Amino acid sequence: MFFYISQVASFIIMPLSICLIMLLVGFVRIREEWGKRLVLGGIVLLLFFSNSYLSNRLMHAWEPEPKAFDELPVYDLGIVLTGVTNIDKLPKDRTYFNKGADRATHAIQLYKMGKLKKILITGGFGFAPVHPKTEAESLAEFMVWAGVEKSDLILETKARNTRENAVFSQRILHEMGYLESSENNLLLITSAFHMPRAEACFRKTGLFPDTFPVDYYGAAPHLTGKRLLQPNLNSLMVWHILVKEWVGLVTYRLVGYI
Known part of the structure; x- marks a missing residue:
């Protein structure tokens, strides 16, 4: 239930949704003074959220700094969070990547460099799936094709959100006796904007991975003048990502997930 409520709530409070609601309500009540002000406010907010300089500056400040490959030690296990493939796209004879393919490609690179001995991929179905193959399975097929040994992959195929990624991964590693033997020598791999919440969720379960x-x-x-004055559609997406992540952090803290 929490999964579905969070999906609906996150849509309603997105910057673009707020702007559209203001414009729509204001247009319906345009004959009234408050309706005109609502339309004007919606336009101003839309210009603000579409400013590429402001959105980039905020995202840059939020994301943790990248880490150099050659500075990493060798890890027994890398944990890769999914959420980067189009699981509804058919046919299922390939992996369809969205933005975020770095989660897979960089994990493969670390594996081939000898920085990761094994890789755990965690992620099940998204909202209203159209195919029985989970995202973890789809990502695993790509990694095997790219040269990762199938025996070096561990799949967790039930998680639907970040909290479940952490809980189910911890459960699998505990059942395998992996935590005792590896002494928690783990590396968490996910998108930079998502790392604070993901790391907090894993720490809540008793896992204390390094982060990548x-x-x-x-x-x-x-x-530049162009970035400051010209509206940019990509800026709306950046705000969408940030607001969704911030709401996720607040919600997870309120319900005790982190």
Whole structure:
């Protein structure tokens, strides 16, 4: 139930949704003074959220710094969070990546460099799946094709959110006796914007992995007239990601997940 409620609630409070609601209600009540103000406020907010300089500066400040490959020690296990493939796309004879493929490709690179001995992929079905193959299974097929030994992959196929990623991964590792033998020598791999919440969830379960953020949206801020004045659709997506993540952090803290 929490999964479905969170999906609906996160949609309602997204910046673009708020702007559209303001414009729609204001348009219906345009003859009234407050309706005109609502339309004007919606336009101003839309310009604010579509400003690429502001959105990039905020995302850059939020995301943790990347870590160099050669500075990492060898880890017994890398934990890769899914959420980066289009699980509804058919046919299922390939892996369809969305933004965020770094979670898989960088994990493969670390594995081939000898930095990861094994890889745990955690992630089940999304909202209203159209095919019985989970995202973890789809990602595993790609990794095997890219050269990862199938015996070096561990799959967790039930998780639907970050909290379940952590809980179910901890359960699998505990059942395998892996935590005792590896002394918690783990590396958590997920998108940079998502890392604070993911790390907090894993720590709540008693796992204390090192982190390897990937899939960066922000870049070093560089002020230009174009970035400051020209509206950018990508900025709305950046705000969508940030607000959803912030709401997730607050919600998880309120319900005791972190």
